[in-house]
Amino acid sequence: MVKIATWNINSVRLRIDQVLRFLGEEAPDVLCLQEIKVAEALFPHDAFEQAGYTHRVVNGQKGYHGVATISRLPLRETGRHDWQTNGEARHVGVELLGTGKGLLLENVYVPAGGDIPDREQNAKFGQKLDFLENMTVWATGVTRPSLIVGDFNVAPLEHDVWSHKALLKVVSHTPVEVAALDRFRNAHGWVDIGREHVPTDQKSYSWWSYRSKDWQASDRGRRLDHMWASPELARRAVAHQAVQACRGWDRPSDHIPLITEFVL
Template sequence: MKIATWNINSVRLRIDQVERLLTEQAPDVLCLQEIKVAEHLFPHEMFERLGYTHRAIHGQKGYHGVATVSKVPFRDFSRHDWQDNGEARHVGVELLGAGQGLILENVYIPAGGDVPDREVNPKFGQKLDFLERMTRWADRIDRPTLIVGDFNIAPLECDVYDHKALLKVVSHTPVEVETLQRFQDAHGWVDMGRTFIPAPERNYSWWSYRSYWRQKDQGRRLDHMWASPELAPQARAHHFVEETRRWEQPSDHVPLITEFAL
């Protein structure tokens, strides 16, 4: 089973790119973040045409939003408000049929603004609080689970193009890395990205629109796929689809795909 995740940065704007990815990579399940559309306006037709007949959408107008689309049957499992303000940032499903019993959690963690100080930047505090709520949730998980999405944190020194230069930049600050580590420890999550592409190998998933990314390669690994300890041994492959960043008007993120023998 191939499971993919992608911060698409507007599913309606980039619906043709989503179709191209599904056609070329043929994942069984695709988790999208930052769909930026309310549920009733989600572009169902293309997914239906390609056989992704099972869809769980948690959206809102213009911002945030997540969607999980699948060829494999599933049931809606959870929708947590880890932001504690009603924003659409999570949807969880339980796979049925092939992969039966696997819980697939799709999350879009807040970016956290520009200043890494909760006293002057409330968004940064909201990000840390979001992660703390996730950590309390992870401590109680008792099912094989895969959590995927845009975590908006590059945890390792080699997950950014310049560790020292980014230590005070939101997404790579020590407090964010430590907070994410507590979340990882709460369930013993196994990082698929670094299981198959070991540190310090280059493994970026995001490049800012503000830099000419192919020339400078100023990337960060902000997107992740983490598996429960009992699920991780069933993973067989993992890769990132960097060519999407070269497409016309691309998302600033690229997809990740993990293959499992379930």
């Protein structure tokens, strides 16, 4: 059994105590972090080493973006894609060793895309669509069982948002973004693990805005974080959970962790 988690932590140094608490309570074998907001040289390696996560790959950036994969299992880095072609640290791939033929694990942080869903008026939105298109091209060449996880910054389904009608013109749920993510899914036949375990007619969120005074009472969330697997790997997923309790911790990230367990 291998337990893999993903979490947009919104600054790993600011929230290292929360990450360590999560590791202590949930004990995943591997944790993929996004938006670590720190260069690799200043990443809190010692804290993870002491917690038993002795294998780490960090693609960091000072103050912005950045991803890191930490593990109790041996791993080796397989690549860092610049799908936005601007040098931002938004992806790292690893192979988990000791898991049969070796599981490929891709950790990605898709750009948010700004506030205006129009590439002519908003360059960031165009960059987001290009990022997704470049991911799609890459996915056509995936030949080994793989798991891609992270903050996709797209809530594709009607019940992935608190109000489908209200958010149709809001970045993260627009038809053009959903179509782009659909093309990525179809390029490899990715299976959305979260929706394999939570029916599509039920609300499911992984992010709640800081703007809400009582996020839990208003419950205006979006499912921006995902764990997608190759079809043959998806059949080995035996459990999945979204750890909503983390959103209620002191000074939380606006995202919560997702965990999937695989029989490998």
